[in-house]
Amino acid sequence: MTQKQQAFLFDLNGTIIDDMAFHGRAWYQILTVDLGAKLTHEEVKVQMYGKNGEVLDRIFGKNRFSEEDVEKWSMEKERRYQKEYLPHIKLIDGLDDLLKRAAEHSVQLAVASAAIPFNIDFALDNLNIRHYFGAIVSANDVAISKPHPETFLKAAQLLGASPENCIVFEDAPKGVEAAQNAGMKCVAITTAHPKEDFSQYTNVLAFVKDYTDPFIKSLL
Known part of the structure; x- marks a missing residue:
């Protein structure tokens, strides 16, 4: 080169x-607590790659959520992540x-x-x-x-x-x-x-x- x-x-x-642990906690709260997926923290870690909508599709199946719901849960997850991570950024x-x-x-x-x-x-x-x-x-x-x-x-x-x-x-x-x-x-x-x-x-x-x-x- x-x-x-x-x-x-x-x-x-x-x-x-170095913020992946903060993303993991935010995703765990959304997926397991709010949306009822029966996933451990480790299982969430394996799934949280790609676009947020792709994460939801992998876990709950395609078309489970409307585009509006995907956007809502995606932004809620990011707001929680940012609030927790900002003091440490x-x-x-x-x-x-x-x-x-x-x-x-x-x-x-x-x-x-x-x-x-x-x-x-x-x-x-x-x-x-x-x-x-x-x-x-x-x-x-x-x-x-x-x-x-x-x-x-x-x-x-x-x-x-x-x-x-x-x-x-x-x-x-x-x-x-x-x-x-x-x-x-x-x-x-x-x-x-x-x-x-x-x-x-x-x-x-x-x-x-x-x-x-x-x-x-x-x-x-």
Whole structure:
């Protein structure tokens, strides 16, 4: 990869911010307490990927909820998550330095997430990092969520970068799978999953706990 072609694509939750436990608690309350799904916290954790409507479809079956109900429960879940997480919000260790160094090296950056704009805006604006990103792809911008490659391919297209010259940063197996499906290499952040959960994928360059790992410095 040449520096002019290189681009970094970041998932949001668990990758820019370490907030998946807060999402898990909010989903558990909605799914189990409010909607009556008989799921444990661990079972909720396995299911909470992709768009919110896709989560509801996987658990309750398609067409159980109207579009209006999906929107209602989706926003209620995000309001609960944001209220609980806001006092704790911060970048994952070392990411501030990586963003600054990437900008200095003219590496293009994008957020490529299954989160809705409401949550992406919440993170980028509270952390004051929006200016680093040349493209943002949210759940609203794609037809099919991860592990389909559309999210990452669209982000690369918006940056004018080819897939083979992109590095994806992800915390979830389905996200790493989406990167692999897009023809992109990936760095797996082990905030939410141990490296054993990624054993079936061949596109992982490294497993890191956070962005202070020496491998991260080698990318620039």
